[in-house]
Amino acid sequence: MELISKKGIEQLAEKAVDLILSGDSEGALHVLKPVLDVKCPFAKLDTLGRQISKVGTKTDMPKFFETFDRIIDYNAMGGFVIVGQSLIHFLPDAFDKVMEKSREYIIKGDVWYVCDIIGERSLGHALVNHFDTTVPWLKKFLDDDNKWVRRSVGVSIHSFSKRIVDQPEKTKVLLKLIEPYLEEKQIDFVKGIGWGLKTIGKHYPDILVDFLKPHMKKNISTLLVRKAVTYLGEEKKLEVLNT
Structure with missing residues (x-):
């Protein structure tokens, strides 16, 4: 064709x-x-x-x-x-249905690129345009049994963070959302959350540094930290890594 x-x-x-x-x-x-x-x-x-x-x-x-x-x-x-x-x-007329179907399709796809495709589209746009309604759904996704559904939270945070660069309070809400999961070790989930943190760091380096520093003594995946500090300047990167 x-x-x-x-x-x-x-x-x-x-x-x-x-x-x-x-x-x-x-x-x-x-x-x-x-x-x-x-x-x-x-x-x-x-x-x-x-x-x-x-x-x-x-x-x-x-x-x-x-x-x-x-x-x-x-x-x-x-x-x-x-x-x-x-x-x-x-999304405006059938928000819950879209979220349910997004989860269903991610599970059916059962591969990283399907998770990322859906996470950047229906889930990412839900977070951008219906923030307060989407956050509770993301909390449910974080506790889902399926690794790709859990990974999709980080993807949607990445999608939100590259589009919304002037609402730091919402970014802090998202950081608070993922805070209890920083010590997770499942590799696909770590990559998703790391992607979200990386994009936050590009636009809100100070917020990301302040968020990461209190947790650096915990058993956080090296991969997660490496991804999270990707866009930080050397000085801020060292501030995190030397905590």
Whole structure:
């Protein structure tokens, strides 16, 4: 398949939407297979996801979610991008449903890149646009039995922190949220939390230093610390490491 154009994305979305609204989720999946079966830039897949979901209403939402389930079950990387982006549209009307489906799809994907794709899209946007409602969900995710669901918290914090760089009090809330989990050793979880801390350090180095210093005598993973201090200047990095 040749690289799809912007116009091609729009036409593909229109075909998929017509089938979704008619209740033909299998037909919608079939229409999307040409982009699911090849390597397609994430930016185009994100556009496709937005184009598909933008006409979705609360009334016809079940038809969209049935199609999302079909796309996820097809298990193509691009499908997770399309669905992760599409879920964002339904956050205002079906917040809890989107969070539940995000968790479900992360578990079904069962690999780091699916966790990160969903974490940066539906979960990250939930945190950006519905902060107070999302934080309790992230607390539940931190205690989830699934390692990828737990990792997604760090990914969503990363996503939030690269977009919201002028609300330090919210950043402090997120640091407080993950504080009890700093001594965790599960590698995938550590990488996720470390990613979130790294991005916080890029925009709020002083806040990150003040947060890390009291915990440096604890049994914190070396990997977590290394990731967390990535963007700190040498002086601040030493301030943390020499505590």
